[in-house]
Structures are given as C-alpha cells and as structure tokens.
Amino acid sequence: MLIPISNTPRDYSWGSVDLIARLEGRAPTGKPEAEIWYGDHPGSPAVVADGSGRTLGQALAEAGEPPLPFLLKLLAAASSLSIQAHPTLEQAREGFAKEDDAGVPRDAPGRLYRDPNHKPEIIVALSDEFRALVGLRPVEDTRRLVATLGEGPARDALSARLGEAEQDAEATASTLRAVVEWALTDADAGLVADLVRALGAADGEGAAEFAEEIETLRGAAADFPGDPGLFVALLMNLVTLRPGQALFAPAGVLHAYQSGLGVELMAASDNVLRGGLTPKHVDVPELMRVVDVTTGPVPIVVPREVAPGVREYVPPVADFALTAVTLAGTAPVTIELRGPAIVLATAGSVSVGAGGRTSGGDSVDLAPGAAVYAGREGRVEISGEGAAFVAQPGREEVRPRARHAVRGAGEGSITP
Template sequence: MSSGYLTRRDRSLCVRRGQLGCRLVAVLLENPVRSYAWGSPTVIPELLGRAPSGQPEAELWVGAHPGSPSTVAGDGRSLAEVIEADPAGTLGDAVVRRFGPRLPFLLKVLAVERPLSIQVHPTIEQAVEGYAGEDAAGLALDDPRRSYHDRNHKPEMAVAVTRFEALVGFDDPAAVAASLEESEHPDLVGAAAVLRDGEGLERLVRRWLTLDAGTAAQIVTALTAEASARRADPRFGLVHRLAEVYPHDRGLLLALLLRHHVLAPGEAVFVPAGVPHAYLSGVAVEPQASSDNTLRAGLTPKHVDVAEVLRILRHQPGGAVPVTPVPAGPGVELYPVPGIDELSLSRVRLTGDAAVPVPGPRLVLVVDGTAAVDGVRLARGRAAFVPAAEPDATLAGDGVAFTLTTALDQAR
C-alpha cells in the first residue's frame, strides 16, 4: 500500500473478503451503455474517451439496478453483489432500514439525438400492482410487452449538460384550445371545445388514446397537415418536428397537449410519478430512484399499454417541478427534491487541491476534467462508488463532477 491508499487488487480483496482490519473503500466502476434508436452515436463515446461503436448510444448507467448494473473495475463483480455481501458497510444502517439492502438510487447520462417516447412512471404502490399483474399474465421480464421490470417507483430529475429540450406535463388546456380553434379540421376544433370544459383534458386524453386505429389515423393525418401548414406557431411547429420522426403515431395528439421546456446547462426539472413527459434533444444527467418501470403512451414503435397509462396518468395541467440549485459549500451546488428520500444530487466544480467531502453511500461521476476520490482516479466519464464505511471520503481535482446519495440526513 502506498500513499495511504489500497491498490486496485487490494481494494478488490478487501471488498470481497471483508477480513478483519480491512476497511471498505471507494471503488472504480465500469458502467454499461444502453443502445436505443434515439441515442447519439458520438456523445457517450466522446465522454468515455473511446471510438464510437457505430450504434446510437443513448444511456450510460451508473448504479446497481439488476437490469444493467455497474461492475467493480479489475474485479468483475457487479456493484449489486458488492452491496449484497455487506449491506451495512456499503449502504449504512440508516439506508438499509429505509430502503432495504439495495442501492436506492441510479445515475444516468442521457444522450438524446432523436425524440424518445411519451411516457409516465408509477408510484411504488402502482409498481407493485403492475408487476404482480404482469407476472400473473405470464409475461417474462424480457417480454417486449412488459412495462414493469421491478416493484419500485421511478421519480427522476433531468439536469441539463447541454441545451436540453423536453415535454413535461400537460399545458394549460385553455391555451391549447385557443390554438385548436383556428383549425379547419372538425375533429381538432371539436377537441378545442372539449378542452374548454372543466374535466375536458382527461376526457380528451382518454378519447384520443382509445380511438380505433382507423379513426386515430384520420385525426393524426389532419394534425400532421395542420402542423406542416402552421410551422411558425411554436406548438404546431413542434408537432411538425415530431411528425418527421413519428409520422403516423397517435402520440402526436398527446404531444400537442404537453408543455415544452428548454433547459440551459445547469438547469433542472423534476418529473413526479404520473406526469407525462418526453425528452427531445440534448445531453443531461438523470438521477432517479433505482427502477426501470416505464409506461409508454406514444411516439414509439415499442409496446404501448393504454389501459395502464390511463391508470397512472395525472391529468392535471403542469406537473413539472423546476429545481433551482442552491450553494452547499465551496464549489458545490445541491439540487433539492422535496419529498423524495432516494435522491440528493450535487454538482461539484473542482479547482486545484481543494477537497470536497463526499461521504458514502455515494456515486461520483466526472463529466469534465479529472478528479480523485480517496485515491481512486477518475478521468472524464468515469465513476466511483463510495461506501458508507467511508464517512470521511473527499473528492479533489480539476473539473466538474456530479455526486448522488440519498436525502436521509444520516446518509449525507
């Protein structure tokens, strides 16, 4: 051991054996990349300092979700296995009591080149019911018709790294109605009349999502033509853009009803359960509860479970929660999300030798420059896990990093 730090091999043995006198330490992670059609072929490879794969690379996952867990560099075991071997040492007693012996949070990098699906996420209670229902229906976890891959909720926040576009929550029904009333198509004018009613938004969403395929196709065709003719109108111009990617998708009708958000770098929005949303373009860091439960409502070739979407969808206008970072120490900004115990995200601007405390359990991801956390060196795009047994861990270097822990006071 040199300079007071364990070598990579020593670190691996320490975590594996938990032998007397051997303390748990921060570990370097290898993190999986998920390829979806909407991803960028270059953003994540550039972040990781490697050549593009030739495929769209959409999401970098940092965490212990069983669907795509990170692994310990030089060891090969998943982070989930490391935690399972010593929940108290890796997570701390307070986290285990609150969430059980599992990492309750997940950190992603999203690289959005094409719009992705309009979707909603469930509450914990809805996830438990939905998971049980799909099990009872005999759907395997890898069945493409499956929406529930675990029994957890998926509250999430998008923090813009570049300019980031999103649709989040329903727009003001009166504002949408005013745009539709100028239409020449009777179905769209009729939709405006429905929206003027006090309960009209929910009735219109339910009608549009449950239309027979032929009627839906006629209205979508009319909307697409309208959007092409009215591209100067921001609402219809956005629908026109989406129609170029998803030309016959009834999700275009739903997109017309949603609120458009544009985030500058560093700005953030939180998406609660039941709020419809779709990310359209840009790069963002996404902290969320550790879940992969997604109910798709449109703008996708994948399975759309209309009945389940309608069960969990919140039809009230709004829903997006802007998150303003607050100072939390020299170079540290905290993105507070009230009411969500799983998430406490910080953006850290590192300069010189100034060290920032990063007590575990915590994920650390460097997005610019280089850093080190208790001897684990992190180049751009690399991440580490700091266990709870390292309450005095510090992060130093030159660059920018995001750190994610729980919002429990005992775990900070």
C-alpha cells in the same frame, strides 16, 4: 470502500451518436449511444472496473451491502423518447404483484411492472440545451396553439374536445383525461396524418408564439409517423434547460425528453407506462390509471449552493439527492454522505478520496464518464480540475412542496 465502475452505452434508437463520446473524449462508434447506467439495477448493472467481470450488484452482495435505492445515468437524446409516466410506490407494488400472479414473465416485452418500485426522476442538463416535454400546459394555452393549426378534421376534433368555456380545475382534469384517452384509443391513422398536415400549415400570430412547440411536434411526427401520441405531445409543456438547470418528473407526470445530454437520477426502477411516440407497447387503461392530468408549470428544481462550487439538488423524495461539484484545481471539496453514493466525473480530471485523503483513505482518479461507488465512507473528498456529480440517498424528512410559477411561460420551481 471505493469501487470503480463502468458500463456500456445502451443503443436505443433515440440516442445521440456523439454526445456521450464527446464527453468521454473519444471517437463516436457510429451507433446511437442513449444511456449509460451507473448502478446495480439488473436491467443494465454497472461492472466493477477491476477485470473480474463482476457486476456492482455482485460486488455489493459479496460485501454484505444492500442494493442501491437509486439509479444514476448519463442520458443523450437525439430524438424524442417515448411519452411516459411512472407509477406511485403503491401503484407499482399493486401492478407488479398482479402481473406476477398472472404469470407474466418479468422480461416479457409487454410487461409493464418489472419491479415493485416507483420511479421519480431528476435530470440536470450538461449540454448547452436540453429540451423536454413535461406535464400538461393550461388548457387555454393549448386552445390558442390549436387555433394556429391548418383547418381540417384534426383541428376540429381537438377544438371540440378541449371546449371553449373556462373550466375549473376538476373540469379541466376531466377534459384532458378524456382527450388523452381518445387520442390513444380512437385517433386513427387518417386523423394523425391530418394533424401532421395541420402542423405544417400552422400560421398567424399564434404560430409565432408557439414556434418552438410546433417545430418540436413536426420533428416528432417525422420520427414517429402515424403515431397517435402526437396528439398527447401537443398538450404538453415544452421546456429548454441550460447547463446546470434541472427538472423533476414525479409519479404520474407525462414527460418525453427530446434532445440533449444530461445527468439523470431516479429511484431504482424500470417501470414505465408509455403514452405514445414509441413502437413499444402502450397499455392505455393502465396509463390512465396512473397518469396525473393536472395542469401546471414545469417542475424545475432549483439547486442550493452549499459551498463554493457545490450545488445540491433536492427533489421532494427521500430516494435520492444529487450534488454537483465544480473543481478549479485548488482546495478539495468534502461531501458528507447519508449512505452509499456514486460519484460520476463529467469534465476534466477528478480524484475521489475515501473519507478524505487526510484520513489516509484510498483514492480513485476519474476521467469524464467514469464513476466510483463509495460505501460506508461517511464522506468523500473530491479534488482536481473539472466537474463531478454525487448521487446518494435523499433526506428522510423531505416532503413534496408546492410549485409556483416563474417567468410566466409554464415553468415552476422546487427549492430545497
């Protein structure tokens, strides 16, 4: 069955006022539009576009279908999201049960675990640039960045905690864990203010090497005055994605999207442990329990071209996979499905047929920003002239793969 769905953009303060509106070809509302959720997650379930007012979750329950294992989103950032990490499946189940046993309401502002699921996620850039802080850069690179800062207490404190000698992997992890915990626990407003001053006074050859990082940190300081998460952001890799490029944030990896428009796909969860750059609750002990302080390259996901105009992104999890389809108005494209799927149009005019039009199935026409749920189809046929993404369950045999460096500057790749 094909079920057209829609949703209302969420107005988080970091959202863009125009990126989603431009994609949908309408005038901006004047308010931030940060995310549109296409799924059945109770946090913001999509609505069936038949005038009934039913949510997708209600429609699936009525049809005897299970909840979706993934959540698809459009994400549009104009300023930094909170620095955050997500738990493993085991950690999520443990944390959820602990808060339930303690009687913490599931909608309480300070609740950390709103469901018993993990939340690995992938994001594919749609805008010309999509900027993100992801993972922790090698300590020796951060030392060079710190050395460019203006002299003062903040630079001295960071230099002392990062040390000077080369360290093995275990010692590096211990150092970074201590720095993150110190920043979020002991760095007071005066020290944060001095870091802002030191960023403004950054100079020398090293400042040119880290110009984009320094610019990003200055922007975060302006958006979140006095926030000690600025010290954490200083430790992180900065990456700029171009259209079609993707990155993957596995459990424990710190990340904070900075700006741009993208298609985001994740396990169906809303579990977030925050690490700064936010007015929301930061639980430092719980963050330190789940955070991965391993340094390494940004986990870039390299898509595999499976057919002309069809690229598949397969991160190393079984919860989801994402397929990008580019249509030139010629032959339709058939996508084989492993289970329930959601097709989201992002450009042009797209038509989705159930099981392929040649089989006599239904079809739904989609404008950019519109989506359709496809269940029990086995395949969908996509035609028209434009672009679409297909979210569906991942392959059961998918396992984590090693990351390897590419282009030198702190990036890595995951290739299916």
